[in-house]
Structures are given as C-alpha cells and as structure tokens.
Amino acid sequence: xxxxxxxxxxxxxxxxxxxxxxxxxxxxxxxxxxxxxxxxxxxxxxxxxxxxxxxxxxxxxxxxxxxxxxxxxxxxxxxxxxxxxxxxxxxxxxxxxxxxxxxxxxxxxxxxxxxxxxxxxxxxxxxxxxxxxxxxxxxxxxxxxxxxxxxxxxxxxxxxxxxxxxxxxxxxxxxxxxxxxxxxxxxxxxxxxxxxxxxxxxxxxxxxxxxxxxxxxxxxxxxxxxxxxxxxxxxxxxxxxxxxxxxxxxxxxxxxxxxxxxxxxxxxxxxxxxxxxxxxxxxxxxxxxxxxxxxxxxxxxxxxxxxxxxxxxxxxxxxxxxxxxxxxxxxxxxxxxxxxxxxxxxxxxxxxxxxxxxxxxxxxxxxxxxxxxxxxxxxxxxxxxxxxxxxxxxxxxxxxxxxxxxxxxxxxxxxxxxxxxxxxxxxxxxxxxxxxxxxxxxxxxxxxxxxxxxxxxxxxxxxxxxxxxxxxxxxxxxxxxxxxxxxxxxxxxxxxxxxxxxxxxxxxxxxxxxxxxxxxxxxxxxxxxxxxxxxxxxxxxxxxxxxxxxxxxxxxxxxxxxxxxxxxxxxxx
Numbered sequence: 001x002x003x004x005x006x007x008x009x010x011x012x013x014x015x016x017x018x019x020x021x022x023x024x025x026x027x028x029x030x031x032x033x034x035x036x037x038x039x040x041x042x043x044x045x046x047x048x049x050x051x052x053x054x055x056x057x058x059x060x061x062x063x064x065x066x067x068x069x070x071x072x073x074x075x076x077x078x079x080x081x082x083x084x085x086x087x088x089x090x091x092x093x094x095x096x097x098x099x100x101x102x103x104x105x106x107x108x109x110x111x112x113x114x115x116x117x118x119x120x121x122x123x124x125x126x127x128x129x130x131x132x133x134x135x136x137x138x139x140x141x142x143x144x145x146x147x148x149x150x151x152x153x154x155x156x157x158x159x160x161x162x163x164x165x166x167x168x169x170x171x172x173x174x175x176x177x178x179x180x181x182x183x184x185x186x187x188x189x190x191x192x193x194x195x196x197x198x199x200x201x202x203x204x205x206x207x208x209x210x211x212x213x214x215x216x217x218x219x220x221x222x223x224x225x226x227x228x229x230x231x232x233x234x235x236x237x238x239x240x241x242x243x244x245x246x247x248x249x250x251x252x253x254x255x256x257x258x259x260x261x262x263x264x265x266x267x268x269x270x271x272x273x274x275x276x277x278x279x280x281x282x283x284x285x286x287x288x289x290x291x292x293x294x295x296x297x298x299x300x301x302x303x304x305x306x307x308x309x310x311x312x313x314x315x316x317x318x319x320x321x322x323x324x325x326x327x328x329x330x331x332x333x334x335x336x337x338x339x340x341x342x343x344x345x346x347x348x349x350x351x352x353x354x355x356x357x358x359x360x361x362x363x364x365x366x367x368x369x370x371x372x373x374x375x376x377x378x379x380x381x382x383x384x385x386x387x388x389x390x391x392x393x394x395x396x397x398x399x400x401x402x403x404x405x406x407x408x409x410x411x412x413x414x415x416x417x418x419x420x421x422x423x424x425x426x427x428x429x430x431x432x433x434x435x436x437x438x439x440x441x442x443x444x445x446x447x448x449x450x451x452x453x454x455x456x457x458x459x460x461x462x463x464x465x466x467x468x469x470x471x472x473x474x475x476x477x478x479x480x481x482x483x484x485x486x487x488x489x490x491x492x493x494x495x496x497x498x499x500x501x502x503x504x505x506x507x508x509x510x511x512x513x514x515x516x517x518x519x520x521x522x523x524x525x526x527x528x529x530x531x532x533x534x535x536x537x538x539x540x541x542x543x544x545x546x547x548x549x550x551x552x553x554x555x556x557x558x559x560x561x562x563x564x565x566x567x568x569x570x571x572x573x
Contacts, residue, residue, distance in 0.1 A: 020148075024078050025052055032054055033067045036082070073414060076166055100229065151185055222351075226252050232260050274303050275305070320335065367525075377557075390444050395416070396450040439468075479550045484555075487559060
C-alpha cells in the first residue's frame with residue numbers, strides 16, 4: 001500500500017484515534033462513557049487498544065451524568081457520542097459540568113470531512129447541509145473546541161483540548177470525522193506527557209497579595225474559614241487542609257463544599273448557608289470580622305435563597321484566577337501559591353472557638369415505636385453515624401441535597417451533588433460514574449440518596465451498574481413525588497405527582513440476581529435502624545437497593561427555607 005509523503009516523514013506514526021485515547025489514558029482515565037453510533041464505531045475499536053474500558057451507557061444523558069461523577073472522583077473523564085442525535089442528548093449533562101467546573105472530554109464522531117465539505121444530505125443532520133450547527137450549540141458550554149479535520153493539526157489540537165479541560169476544570173469538545181480516525185500523526189509526542197501544571201504566580205505580585213492578606217488576618221479578632229466547591233474543582237484541598245489544621249481557625253463549608261474538609265477536626269463547625277445553616281453556625285459566621293472564603297460559588301441553592309449576610313468588607317475571597325481582599329481585586333493571582341505562603345507566614349492568630357458539628361439526634365426525634373415513620377430530622381444525623389471513612393456520597397437535587405447538610409462526615413468522605421445546575425436525575429448516572437472510579441481506585445464504598453421522582457428520569461443506569469459489576473448502596477426516598485417543587489409551588493398539584501413504580505422489582509428487571517444484588521423496603525425508624533446496624537449490609541459486597549418510605553409532607557428544614565425564598569424570588573415583579 002502506498003504511503004503518503006507526510007506519513008513517511010513521521011518518526012513513529014500512529015492513528016489519530018490511537019493518539020487520542022492514549023492521551024486520555026495518560027491523564028488517568030480508565031473508563032470511557034458513551035453510546036455507540038455509526039459515526040464513532042471505528043474510533044471505539046481503539047479504546048481497548050489504549051488500555052481503556054468501554055462502559056457503554058443506556059443513553060447519552062446518563063453517560064454525561066456518569067462522566068461527571070467519574071471526573072469528580074478521578075479528576076477528569078471522557079464521553080463519546082455520535083454526531084447530532086447523540087451529542088444533543090448529552091448537552092444537559094455537559095452544561096451541568098460546565099456550570100459546576102467538572103472536566104469532561106466530549107468526543108463526537110462526525111461524518112467524513114468530504115461529506116461535510118460537499119454538504120451531503122446525511123442522516124442525523126438537519127437536512128440543510130450545515131454541519132457546524134451542533135458544534136455551535138456546544139461552544140458556550142465548552143472551554144475549548146478541537147475539530148480534528150486535518151492530520152497535520154490533530155495531535156496538537158488533542159493535547160490543547162485535554163490540557164484546557166484539566167486546567168480550567170470544564171468540558172471540552174472534540175470532533176473526530178470518520179475519515180480522520182486512521183490518519184497518521186506523530187506518535188513520538190506520546191513519550192512526553194501533556195503539561196498539566198499552571199505557571200506560578202508572578203513572585204512580586206504574589207508576595208504583595210500575601211502581605212495584604214496577612215495584615216488583615218493578624219488584625220482580625222475572630223476570623224473564620226469558609227470552604228466551597230471551587231476548592232475541590234481547582235485542586236487546592238491540600239493547601240486548604242494545611243491552612244485549617246495549622247491555623248486552628250473555626251472552619252465551615254458551604255453546601256457545595258461538603259466533603260472538601262475533614263469534618264472530624266475539632267475546629268470544624270458545620271454547614272453555612274445563611275438561614276439554612278446548621279444550628280449555631282449562622283450566628284458565628286456572620287459575627288466574624290474576617291472570613292477567609294475559599295472557592296465560593298454564591299448561588300441561590302448554595303446560600304439557602306441568597307440569605308447570606310456577609311459583608312465584602314469582612315471577606316477575603318480566594319479563587320482559581322484571582323484573589324479579592326475586601327473590595328480590592330488582584331487578577332491573575334492564583335490561590336494555590338497565596339495560600340501556601342499565608343500558611344508559612346501566618347504565625348499566631350486570634351481565635352474565638354465556634355460551634356462543633358455532630359450527628360446527635362434530637363430527643364424528640366429518637367422515638368422508636370413500631371410504627372414511627374422515618375423523618376428527615378432523624379434520618380440525616382443517623383446517616384452520619386452509619387457512614388464510614390472514605391465513603392463516596394452522592395445526593396440528588398431535592399430532599400437529599402438539603403438533608404445531607406445535617407450529616408457530619410467521617411474523615412475522607414467525598415460528596416457529590418449538583419447544587420448549582422440542579423438537573424433532576426443527575427445523581428443516578430453520577431453514581432454509576434463515581435462507583436466505577438471507586439472500583440478503579442480500590443473499591444471505596446459508594447452511597448446514593450435519590451428521590452423517587454428524580455430516580456424515574458434516569459433509572460435505567462442501574463442496569464449499567466449491574467453490567468459493570470459495581471456495588472453501590474442506593475437509598476431511594478419514596479415520598480410520592482417532587483417534594484422540592486411542592487414546597488416552591490403547588491403542594492397538592494397534580495404536576496408534582498408521579499407514577500408509583502414497583503421500584504425494587506426494577507433490580508431483577510435490569511439484570512440483578514441474588515448473587516450480585518439485594519433489595520430492601522424500609523418503612524419505619526426501627527426497620528431503618530436495624531438495617532443501619534446490619535454488618536453485611538454495611539459491608540457493601542453487592543449492589544443494594546433500599547426503598548425508604550418517608551411522609552410526603554416532610555422535608556429538611558433547609559429545603560423548606562430555600563424553597564420559600566425561591567418562590568418569593570420567582571414571584572418578583
């Protein structure tokens with residue numbers, strides 16, 4: 001077979017698809033999510049050759065949710081779809097990942113470059129010859145685009161996209177036309193890993209910001225630390241933990257920051273969310289004269305309906321690309337370097353103790369009569385007593401997202417939720433991705449709390465969990481419909497009702513057997529208590545599905561407060 005001149009000049013020619021998947025392997029990805037389609041089939045043949053596992057999801061939306069959950073545990077993920085119909089089904093999940101700073105490499109198999117150039121009337125198109133329309137839809141929810149239409153540029157574009165995905169912690173979009181899959185690129189480049197390090201801050205500028213921070217920190221009479229989601233997304237947990245432990249300052253997390261800090265530390269005080277805060281937390285945080293705010297995302301659900309009462313005059317904000325001291329902003333100064341130097345130089349600080357978090361159940365909620373229904377006030381502290389170090393906990397938008405605020409985590413727990421984007425059904429797919437990542441990393445126990453309404457949107461992904469041999473513990477909260485929507489508007493309205501499925505029957509329907517799965521139905525506190533005390537259940541040796549019945553009218557206090565604030569905001573004229 002003839003070899004073109006350009007290929008003959010390559011030192012180690014490899015196919016474009018092989019190069020792409022080898023690069024994904026190099027950044028730590030082992031499982032690739034997605035759905036096959038005729039425009040990506042040949043590319044999929046290269047996945048196993050690169051040492052990767054093809055997951056194979058039930059639909060593209062679930063694949064995106066799964067890639068999101070996988071990335072939050074492993075650091076980055078990949079999902080493959082086909083042109084048009086496949087990629088559009090994924091977009092809701094990609095938008096959520098963009099919103100919440102989750103790095104996903106989205107690879108789209110597209111028609112050949114020749115077909116596109118000729119404007120052919122192909123399936124999966126709009127029939128108008130426009131092959132750019134779908135990529136244009138992804139443009140505003142991707143931090144980089146790489147269209148692999150030319151083998152001369154392909155390797156460079158792949159490296160660029162993966163680097164941007166990691167550095168900005170947001171999705172990227174890569175198109176792989178069918179005729180580019182087996183084109184040759186320089187394989188020698190694979191010997192040099194992609195540089196995933198940020199350049200250091202300009203020293204003089206960084207030192208100045210550190211001095212300004214220390215001036216206010218030393219002057220403060222009762223400073224505190226408040227940690228939020230971007231401390232996790234932008235990988236500053238090491239610096240954050242060092243600051244918390246060496247300063248001994250009272251430390252709190254925003255709801256999206258759950259799992260970012262060691263909640264067993266004596267200076268951990270709980271969740272701050274304005275009016276939705278844990279007991280004693282709001283008063284302590286809002287009376288502080290200096291708040292070291294790390295990675296804040298001040299959205300409505302993350303602040304219990306914008307009920308924060310913190311002045312910018314008493315806040316120092318640390319972010320991925322700037323630091324803001326009161327009203328003075330220092331762009332281009334990344335928080336990693338600043339936090340390291342602050343810890344090294346801070347010395348003795350003024351400390352006023354704050355509240356301490358606990359999983360203590362209130363006396364009025366401890367009643368255990370035979371028919372005592374399960375309440376949120378009882379459940380979430382009890383979950384905290386049951387959780388184990390290093391668990392992965394996924395909570396769905398709704399009662400679980402708000403209830404988990406009342407749970408004090410053991411050390412090393414990772415918490416996944418989608419507080420900002422809030423797409424119902426997210427958590428089931430995310431559980432599959434997180435459980436797969438956990439399996440790759442040594443089988444950390446994975447626990448999901450999801451409402452019945454949300455579960456019905458993405459229930460099929462349980463079948464992927466079974467097929468992949470994953471062993472999550474799934475708690476389905478059966479409270480007869482969309483609880484958070486009820487509290488916002490239309491408590492008894494038909495649109496907040498759902499069909500009552502035979503939920504436990506789904507597990508064998510999806511391929512579950514007594515050897516790989518087990519189901520439970522729990523209707524009273526005593527039954528739940530017995531389950532939490534069951535050592536075999538806690539061991540998580542197989543996929544376990546618990547249908548947890550709770551009163552329709554019950555909800556966590558924070559949910560009620562946030563829903564009320566959301567309703568008022570929606571009604572503003």
